[in-house]
Amino acid sequence: MYRIMIVEDDEAIQNSLKQALLGWGFEVRTLRSFKQIVEEVIAWKPDLILMDLYLPEKNGFYWTAQIRKISSLPIIFISSADENSSILTALTQGADDYITKPFDMAILVSKIQALLRRTYDYTPKSNILEHHQVRLDTDSGEVFYKDQSIVLSKNEERILKILMEHKNQIVSRETLMEALWKTDCYIDENTLSVNINRLRKKLLALGLEDYIQTRKGKGYMI
Known part of the structure; x- marks a missing residue:
């Protein structure tokens, strides 16, 4: 480092x-x-x-x-x-x-x-994802925006990671659920909605309103 x-x-x-x-x-x-x-x-x-x-x-x-x-x-x-x-x-x-x-x-x-x-022989860290001044450290699960930061839960971090890896693209609920199924947690439609809402609240606390957009009947995108 x-x-x-x-x-x-x-x-x-x-x-x-x-x-x-x-x-x-x-x-x-x-x-x-x-x-x-x-x-x-x-x-x-x-x-x-x-x-x-x-x-x-x-x-x-x-x-x-x-x-x-x-x-x-x-x-x-x-x-x-x-x-x-x-x-x-x-x-x-x-x-x-x-x-x-x-x-x-x-x-x-x-x-x-x-x-x-x-x-030096410097290469930027590959575990940092960035979109619209928002940075996600996938090692620590911490999100940074301007001069603020907040720590995400494992599921919240996975959701944001997938959305940032597919920025400007719609990611279906099925894709997100499949990714979260790889954890030890049971994920259903309601659990996904709860995690999305919690993630949105944490992003809002950083001043990021409507950072995650819902595409009705299709999924989510940033």
């Missing part, structure tokens, strides 16, 4: 980044103190750093230059400063990429994956 260190003092952005990256299968560490960032890097050995520009004590330019003295690991700047001078300074100090706030999480993840591919 690849490690990403987030050097960001805005707690809301920090938590949002952490939840999103966990959903993509990364191991993530955030910092509470910004006085010994180099020591934190040496101790934890991240594979990539997300570096904010405006930090307490000293800025991201300074810390990037210090990190470059001991490591060539990829560093991506995330900053609200969009002036060419800031971007050029970051790259001159050793940053590999620069993305301005507010940013699209999908674009940031693509940049992270591209840098990891170039730097």
